[in-house]
Amino acid sequence: MSFAASLADTLPVLRWFCEACLIGAFLGCVFTVIECGFVLAFGRQDGGERPAEPPVTALKPLHATEPELETRLGAFCRQDYAAPVQVLCGAQDQAAGAAVRAIQCDAPDCTIELAVDTHNHGVNRKVSNLINMLPHARHDTLVLSDADIVVPPDYLRGVTALLAAPGVGAVTCLYHGIGGDRSWARLSALAINSQFLPQAITAIGLGLAKPCCGATIALRRSMLERIGGFAAFADVLADDYAIGAAVRSAGYAVVVAPFLVGHRCFENSLRQFMLHQLRAARTIRSIDPIGHAGSVLTHPWPLALLAMLSGSASAALLAIAVLASRVALCRCVEWRFALPRQDYWLIPVQDILAFAVYVTSFFGATVHWQGFDYRVATDGTLIEDKT
Numbered sequence: 001m002s003f004a005a006s007l008a009d010t011l012p013v014l015r016w017f018c019e020a021c022l023i024g025a026f027l028g029c030v031f032t033v034i035e036c037g038f039v040l041a042f043g044r045q046d047g048g049e050r051p052a053e054p055p056v057t058a059l060k061p062l063h064a065t066e067p068e069l070e071t072r073l074g075a076f077c078r079q080d081y082a083a084p085v086q087v088l089c090g091a092q093d094q095a096a097g098a099a100v101r102a103i104q105c106d107a108p109d110c111t112i113e114l115a116v117d118t119h120n121h122g123v124n125r126k127v128s129n130l131i132n133m134l135p136h137a138r139h140d141t142l143v144l145s146d147a148d149i150v151v152p153p154d155y156l157r158g159v160t161a162l163l164a165a166p167g168v169g170a171v172t173c174l175y176h177g178i179g180g181d182r183s184w185a186r187l188s189a190l191a192i193n194s195q196f197l198p199q200a201i202t203a204i205g206l207g208l209a210k211p212c213c214g215a216t217i218a219l220r221r222s223m224l225e226r227i228g229g230f231a232a233f234a235d236v237l238a239d240d241y242a243i244g245a246a247v248r249s250a251g252y253a254v255v256v257a258p259f260l261v262g263h264r265c266f267e268n269s270l271r272q273f274m275l276h277q278l279r280a281a282r283t284i285r286s287i288d289p290i291g292h293a294g295s296v297l298t299h300p301w302p303l304a305l306l307a308m309l310s311g312s313a314s315a316a317l318l319a320i321a322v323l324a325s326r327v328a329l330c331r332c333v334e335w336r337f338a339l340p341r342q343d344y345w346l347i348p349v350q351d352i353l354a355f356a357v358y359v360t361s362f363f364g365a366t367v368h369w370q371g372f373d374y375r376v377a378t379d380g381t382l383i384e385d386k387t
Contacts, residue, residue: 018310028300032325035198043258051164055139061129070099077110087112090133122234123382150262169252173216188265212244281361302355
């Protein structure tokens with residue numbers, strides 16, 4: 001078969017592909033506008049009477065010394081909260097607890113403690129850390145949050161008020177990205193603020209998602225015991241989601257707080273950025289493979305670029321409309337949550353990288369987490385890759 005004949009056979013397929021991408025980009029642009037509406041409406045509810053504030057143990061599993069960790073931990077010691085607060089940090093080596101010891105020296109009145117234990121109880125090292133910490137927890141109301149989370153002074157008051165409502169078994173928080181000075185960290189924060197956060201808010205609004213995020217999981221000790229304790233999640237990749245699913249299976253609600261916490265991003269290279277994004281994408285794929293496949297519509301800019309391969313003027317116009325909608329979505333997120341101005345020029349770059357991660361997430365099941373490589377089994381459990 002000649003080259004000309006091969007090209008003639010290929011062109012109809014190329015046209016079909018471009019038309020499919022054009023339709024996908026258009027639908028994605030419409031979905032982006034819908035996201036704007038859900039973002040602006042998020043958390044618009046009247047506050048009722050505040051219940052009594054119970055004593056709280058804030059569980060903070062630590063992995064390594066991170067920038068500004070002392071400041072983030074200190075925010076838990078300075079909560080506007082009437083009841084006692086125990087800030088319990090856990091680590092598997094002494095080096096990770098340097099920030100805790102610094103706070104103990106500078107502010108001896110703060111109730112912050114460090115539990116160092118090298119025992120592993122499963123493949124998920126974060127959950128192993130929590131298992132080791134739990135015997136040191138003094139209070140029955142437990143508030144878990146990752147070490148990279150930034151909280152306001154009224155954080156515990158808001159979370160425990162939601163947990164006090166009848167039928168509520170756990171409370172979780174969505175989060176916005178905080179990038180800092182490094183370009184890759186800013187790009188990571190932009191990925192959260194322009195993609196993850198509005199998509200999560202819209203999915204919740206449409207009833208398509210029931211999240212439980214490691215940024216915050218508040219629950220009572222009795223509920224934790226009812227769902228099998230932390231040990232039940234020691235080999236699971238999406239431990240936070242699995243905890244939420246177990247609470248719901250026990251017949252209780254998992255409430256998403258009407259406010260956000262911050263997530264400090266630390267990526268300082270393209271490799272770190274891509275590994276982090278790929279872990280997040282494969283985690284979502286392990287939880288909801290059908291929904292993950294359908295999320296192709298949340299990538300309208302790359303789809304519009306692919307549609308332009310046909311040379312269609314409508315595809316070029318749609319690409320402009322897509323970028324405008326993406327910037328508008330960023331503006332809505334900034335306005336609704338009082339966030340600083342994003343680097344809008346990074347939006348096209350971020351969207352292309354996100355699409356590359358999305359496509360790659362379907363090929364392979366390896367994730368990189370806290371310095372270790374794992375394979376994700378079909379049931380969502382982790383298998384450490386020692387090759």
